[in-house]
Amino acid sequence: MTAPLVLAALLAWGTLVGLDLVSVAQAMIARPFVAGSVAGLLLGDPAAGLRVGVLLELFALDVLPVGAARYPDYGPATVAATAVAVGSPWELSLGLAGTVGLLVSVLGGWSLQRLRRLNAAAVQRHAAALAAGESAAIRRLQYGGIVRDALRSALLTALGLAAAWVADRWLLLDRRTAVALTLVVVGAALAAALGGALRSAGRSRRRRWLAAGLVLGIALAVAVLR
Amino acid sequence: MNGKAHALLRLFAVQGAWNYERMLGVGIGYAAEPLLEDLKAADPVRHSEAVVRSAEFFNCNPNLAGLALGATVRAEYDAAPGPQVARLRAALCSPLGALGDQLFWAGLLPALVGAALAAVVLGPAVWAIVGFLAVYNLIRVWTAAWALRTGLAAGMGVGAAIGGSWIPRAVPRVGLAAGLMVGLALPLVATWYLQPFGLVSAAGVGLIAGAGVVAGRLLGARMTGSRFALLAIAVTLLFRLVAR
Numbered sequence: 001m002t003a004p005l006v007l008a009a010l011l012a013w014g015t016l017v018g019l020d021l022v023s024v025a026q027a028m029i030a031r032p033f034v035a036g037s038v039a040g041l042l043l044g045d046p047a048a049g050l051r052v053g054v055l056l057e058l059f060a061l062d063v064l065p066v067g068a069a070r071y072p073d074y075g076p077a078t079v080a081a082t083a084v085a086v087g088s089p090w091e092l093s094l095g096l097a098g099t100v101g102l103l104v105s106v107l108g109g110w111s112l113q114r115l116r117r118l119n120a121a122a123v124q125r126h127a128a129a130l131a132a133g134e135s136a137a138i139r140r141l142q143y144g145g146i147v148r149d150a151l152r153s154a155l156l157t158a159l160g161l162a163a164a165w166v167a168d169r170w171l172l173l174d175r176r177t178a179v180a181l182t183l184v185v186v187g188a189a190l191a192a193a194l195g196g197a198l199r200s201a202g203r204s205r206r207r208r209w210l211a212a213g214l215v216l217g218i219a220l221a222v223a224v225l226r
Numbered sequence: 227m228n229g230k231a232h233a234l235l236r237l238f239a240v241q242g243a244w245n246y247e248r249m250l251g252v253g254i255g256y257a258a259e260p261l262l263e264d265l266k267a268a269d270p271v272r273h274s275e276a277v278v279r280s281a282e283f284f285n286c287n288p289n290l291a292g293l294a295l296g297a298t299v300r301a302e303y304d305a306a307p308g309p310q311v312a313r314l315r316a317a318l319c320s321p322l323g324a325l326g327d328q329l330f331w332a333g334l335l336p337a338l339v340g341a342a343l344a345a346v347v348l349g350p351a352v353w354a355i356v357g358f359l360a361v362y363n364l365i366r367v368w369t370a371a372w373a374l375r376t377g378l379a380a381g382m383g384v385g386a387a388i389g390g391s392w393i394p395r396a397v398p399r400v401g402l403a404a405g406l407m408v409g410l411a412l413p414l415v416a417t418w419y420l421q422p423f424g425l426v427s428a429a430g431v432g433l434i435a436g437a438g439v440v441a442g443r444l445l446g447a448r449m450t451g452s453r454f455a456l457l458a459i460a461v462t463l464l465f466r467l468v469a470r
Contacts, residue, residue, distance in 0.1 A: 024239045026288060028362050031339065033346065034355055050351050054343060054415060061336060061408065062451035066327045068246065068285075072452055091422055099459050102452050119245035123252065130281055133274035135259050138281050142256040145243030177466040179423075184462045185455060186419045187431040190412060191438020192451020197408045198439065200332050205398075206405040213409020217344070220410070221417040224348060 002043070002083070009042045010079055011157050017075030018153020022065075022112070023146050030075035032056035032101075039082040048085040052097050053078055058189035059102070062196035073108025076153055077101045080160025084167050092173075095181025098189070100167050104160040111152050119145045227303065229260025230374065233295065236260070237370055240291045248283045254295055255281025261299045261378075276302040279311055285319050287326020290393075292370050294318045296377020297384035304381055314382060321385075325393050330366070333400030338362050340407030347414040434458060 002010075013035070020030040028034065033053035040049015056078050063071040081101030085093040122144055123130070129137035173181065201207040240253035258280035265273040279298070286294060294315060301311045338358050345354035380387035388394075420428040438454045 022244060023242045026238070026241070026366075028335070028359060031358075033339075033342065034359065037351065037355055046351075050346065051419075054346060054418075057339065057343065058415065059451050059455065061339065064327070064331055066323070066331060068249070094419075095459075098455070102455055102459075106452060106456075116245050119243050119252075120247040122243075123245055123247045131278060133277040135277055138252060138255040138259065138277070141243045141252045142239070143242075145245070145252070146239065149242070174470075177463070180462055180466060181459065183423065183427055183431050184434055184458050186416075187434025188438050188451065188455035188458050190416055190431070190435040191442065191454060193408065193412055194435065195439045195442035195451060197336070197405065197412075198443075200336070200401075201405050204401075206401050209402045209405035210409040213340075213406040213411075214413060215409075216406075217410040217413035220344075220348070221413045
């Protein structure tokens with residue numbers, strides 16, 4: 001059972017990374033490998049947080065957040081996924097953690113669309129004040145948007161942590177299923193990152209640099225990690 | 227003109243009220259407020275009109291929003307006709323969106339994330355994470371300050387200022403670095419995860435990864451990485467349930 005203080009810290013961290021994705025700062029603390037490492041540190045298992053964070057980071061590399069694109073929110077999702085993974089061998093828990101993380105990230109993406117609609121409705125309510133050039137109306141809209149996003153992020157983190165608790169307590173997978181799930185999630189994550197890299201590279205010179213990087217990475221992996 | 231530091235700080239929350247109605251418009255209006263303060267005393271009518279224009283529809287990459295903010299505020303101080311300021315604002319959306327997205331979202335960010343992931347696998351993870359955050363934020367804070375300064379100096383001539391700046395030259399180079407670093411990171415991360423499982427499991431993971439890439443290429447945006455993953459997870463759980 002996670003201590004209330006740790007839960008509060010996770011909630012605060014999930015809120016911060018949720019805000020960081022779009023609304024305030026975009027300092028990249030919302031990147032899954034950052035969010036997961038800190039969440040793991042808060043839970044006393046930074047290595048588990050890092051494993052989960054790097055996994056979801058591979059999915060995040062598939063996302064290009066341009067214009068009004070719809071994309072999952074991996075920050076609070078990584079905090080929730082880390083809560084699933086801590087305290088057990090990552091080879092067994094990563095699959096379930098990744099599954100919870102992916103589901104929460106999809107919910108997060110949907111909540112971002114809702115937030116943007118709520119912000120648009122607020123703009124419509126302030127249309128007369130905006131047309132009159134009232135700076136106070138702009139400030140109200142700006143602060144309102146940030147507060148709404150903070151609430152969205154906090155709620156998403158809380159739901160994610162609740163899902164993590166349910167998964168941890170009720171979804172008891174046998175060893176073979178747990179390992180299979182881990183391998184499937186790792187394979188899908190590598191597919192997401194490679195697919196995103198290929199799409200970004202197109203048919204340009206960048207594809208050759210991607211290929212060169214892959215060759216270099218394989219050589220390094222063989223030389224250093226075998 | 228006062229308020230540059232305040233405006234720069236506010237630019238880091240330029241997407242705070244992002245919406246489908248005006249997109250970045252409200253955030254730009256919020257960041258413009260301290261810059262337009264001096265206009266209030268000098269020309270209250272112009273100030274009021276400038277505030278209205280500052281919060282109208284606008285969209286671009288948030289890291290380059292300072293160029294549009296600075297240029298339009300300068301144009302307001304230079305007493306450029308209102309419709310001309312509005313046209314400048316509209317004209318900047320596409321180029322600042324395209325350049326900024328290529329520079330940051332498709333270039334710098336994947337390049338640094340790729341480098342950080344490789345460093346996580348090869349060395350102390352904490353330095354990889356701290357280094358990633360430090361380098362990314364140094365570059366983007368410097369870029370935001372440069373963008374605001376350049377926009378304020380150039381005014382209506384901001385298009386030429388952007389064209390002659392370092393940005394168009396940097397975009398392709400950063401893109402190549404992104405390709406290289408993501409390519410470098412993937413085999414390292416794959417090995418990091420698959421080391422304990424043996425060759426047969428690694429081959430299975432390779433097959434899943436290959437299937438995911440092919441599905442993504444064939445089905446395009448309908449088969450995102452997370453959708454493929456959730457589908458593969460569902461199939462695996464179903465298979466395991468039947469096998470038991």
